[in-house]
Amino acid sequence: MGKFAKWLGAGAGFTLGGPIGAIVGFVVGSFIDGISVEDFKEEQQEYQKRQHQGTRGRATSGDFEISLLILASVVIKSDGKIDQRELDYVRMYFVKMYGKERANHAFKLFNGIIKKQISTRQVCLQIRQYMSHATRLQLVHFLFGIAQADGQVTGNEEQEIRKIASYLYINEYDYSSIKAMFYNESDSAYKMLEITKEATNDEVKKAYRKMAKKHHPDKLQNLGEEHKNGANEKFQKIQAAYEQIKKERGIN
CATH class of the missing domain: 1.10.287.110 (DnaJ domain)
Structure with missing residues (x-):
């Protein structure tokens, strides 16, 4: 199993299953070289095994990371265009938070996610089930930072973040x-x-x-x-x- 697969499986928990897991699986199969769908399914099976054994815990760092990438893609596309400044903001944030190597893995995933249509409501319902209120507040704060990266928060971006916040019970x-x-x-x-x-x-x-x-x-x-x-x-x-x-x- 390659470095990307190890990165994906090391930190993620609930995001390997449900609607988010389906998005990640699609991206892995369609856009990412060096990792097979079988590798991803192995990680999903390990996650499901932990679920059945009653070891479900709180959201992990990897879960936050993947959730952030998916919601960031929704906000970036909300005004009908993909602004390079917003993409740069996401990359800068990830490099600052996780270091260059981990950020590079995250962006492999992000570049595939941003090409896919996302059901915001389904994703948010899954996040809401596992993430604490404080963690969900942090997600919303980051999304505003992305929207403002090009100099202003547009009406469409604000509307999308408001919708995400409502789905997250903020x-x-x-x-x-x-x-x-x-x-x-x-x-x-x-x-x-x-x-x-x-x-x-x-x-x-x-x-x-x-x-x-x-x-x-x-x-x-x-x-x-x-x-x-x-x-x-x-x-x-x-x-x-x-x-x-x-x-x-x-x-x-």
Whole structure:
């Protein structure tokens, strides 16, 4: 079995089965040299064996990686074109998170995924079944980063991310908070903390404590250090929003 097959099987769990597994299997059989469909089926059988033995666990780093690639392809194609800047953003993110070799394997998969029609709802239902709320929030944050890579989030891209968020059971408050991290508006800092400008100083402090807890990188520790590091960006934006509001209001 080649290096790609080993990469695919090493970190993935639930994404080897269900609708996502069908997408990956199609890509492996159609677009990737050096790995056979039989190799992939071996990995699926190992996964199914673990399921029957009652060893199903939480999402792994590999599951997050594959889910991200599939949802990224949906967002990138949502405005009717594939922008090189968005592709570069995905590659840069993966190199930063996983290193060059693992990112190269991921992009082999991505280049096949982006050619295939995806049932967003089916994919999201599978993700929702296995991923924690904090992990799903991180997915949505990354998708906004992709959409903004070409300088702006288009209406079609925002609509697609909103649809993905709803399928992932991300409520409107959480969605608006993450969205505000990518829009420079007068009330963005308040939206990030899920409050309005009418909030009292005590309510601001309480909101910050709640959001800092919700978005703390430790929430993703089951995915590995690379994902904790990636979550720092979101956490820092929450901190910056709070500091901005404190400065505007003169809160100590």
